[in-house]
Amino acid sequence: MKNIIITGASSGIGKAISEILKSENLFLSGRRELKEDNYYACDLSEPENCKKLIIKANGFFNNKIDVLINCAGQYIYNPIEKMDNNKIDYLINLNFKSAYILSSLVISNMKKNNWGRIINVGSISGMVGEGNATLYSATKAALSGLTRALALEVAQNNITVNQINPGWVKTPLIDVLTDNEKQEVIDVTPQGRFIEPCEIANLCKYLISDDAKGLTGQNINLCAGLSIGC
Numbered sequence: 094m095k096n097i098i099i100t101g102a103s104s105g106i107g108k109a110i111s112e113i114l115k116s117e118n119l120f121l122s123g124r125r126e127l128k129e130d131n132y133y134a135c136d137l138s139e140p141e142n143c144k145k146l147i148i149k150a151n152g153f154f155n156n157k158i159d160v161l162i163n164c165a166g167q168y169i170y171n172p173i174e175k176m177d178n179n180k181i182d183y184l185i186n187l188n189f190k191s192a193y194i195l196s197s198l199v200i201s202n203m204k205k206n207n208w209g210r211i212i213n214v215g216s217i218s219g220m221v222g223e224g225n226a227t228l229y230s231a232t233k234a235a236l237s238g239l240t241r242a243l244a245l246e247v248a249q250n251n252i253t254v255n256q257i258n259p260g261w262v263k264t265p266l267i268d269v270l271t272d273n274e275k276q277e278v279i280d281v282t283p284q285g286r287f288i289e290p291c292e293i294a295n296l297c298k299y300l301i302s303d304d305a306k307g308l309t310g311q312n313i314n315l316c317a318g319l320s321i322g323c
Contacts, residue, residue, distance in 0.1 A: 094118050095210075095301060096154040098146070100137060100195070101165035103127060105264040106214060109290030110162060110297050120150040122165070137165045137191040138183050147198040158199045160210040160301050163192035166232075168216075168266065173227045181228060188232035193239055196254075200247060209252035210301040213240050214293070217260045217316040233258070237312050244310030253309035255300050260316030263287040283318030 096118045101107035103123025111121055121132045133149050135142040150158060166188045169180060192213055203209025218226055219233025237256055244254040261267065261278050267287065270278070279285050293315060299305050314320040 095159040096120070096157055097160040097162065097301070098122070098150050098158060098195070098199070099162045099164060100146075100191070101163075101214075102132075103134075105266060106259065106262060106290050106293050107162075107164035109294040110164060113291065113294035113298055114301075117160075118154065120153050122146050136187075137195075138187040140186065140190065140194055143191050143194040144198065147195065151202075156202065157206065158202050159206070159208065160212070161195055161199050162212045162214070162297060163195060163236075164214040165191055166214065166216075168226070168229055170226050170229070172225050176228055184228050184232055185235075188229070189235045189239070192236055196239070196243060200243075200252070203252050204247065204250045207251045209247070209250070211243070211252070211254040212297055212300055213237075213254070213256040215240075215256045215258045215312065217258045217314055217319050220258050220312065220314060220320055240312065241310045248309060251306075253300070253306065255305075255308060255310070256312045257293055257296055257300075258312055258314045258316065258320075259288050259293055260314075260319040261287050262293070263289055281319075282316075283321065286317055288315060288317055 094117050098120050099107055099111050100122045102111045102121035103125040119131055124136055126134045133146050137143055169184055196211055213236050215236045216233040218230040219237055223230050240254050240256040
């Protein structure tokens with residue numbers, strides 16, 4: 094069994110990943126309050142909480158972390174001129190900086206054990222861009238750069254680093270869309286559908302397996318064809 098940290102695990106994609114990997118040893122984090130021994134409620138846009146999360150996970154796992162899945166993040170849709178400095182700092186910290194800090198805090202342990210897996214959950218918006226979501230797209234693009242560079246840095250330590258870039262996913266987040274807006278998304282998606290959270294979760298399950306040991310530094314666009322046009 095692998096010792097796995099999953100952030101953003103209290104809802105949506107992160108929750109689906111935790112359910113698929115429930116046979117492993119999990120330590121979960123999210124913003125919602127849950128009374129579980131293997132759960133730490135915190136806001137990872139605060140860098141100090143990243144350090145606290147790893148301290149708690151190390152205590153839970155007796156200082157052996159095998160896998161880190163960075164799923165915490167938020168989507169903000171706003172024209173660039175309407176983004177104030179607080180929102181800019183918040184989204185950069187949550188979507189990018191938290192993954193960077195958490196990775197930096199687990200990597201020594203993984204090197205010591207000569208085995209590790211890091212998975213970053215990005216977005217197709219970071220690969221192709223999204224108007225009126227420039228900051229969100231930029232943070233996810235930065236995450237992609239981190240994925241590739243870190244994969245090179247730790248390739249000789251039997252550690253892989255990969256990123257999954259979902260398109261529109263069927264989570265409660267799409268409930269803010271009107272029926273017409275949902276249909277517009279479907280119309281511009283080549284497969285004509287939303288991605289199911291379990292598809293991302295099952296890809297995570299593969300990426301942490303030994304079968305995927307040769308796959309590193311990759312951005313995998315799990316987007317029902319959005320990245321190739323409509």
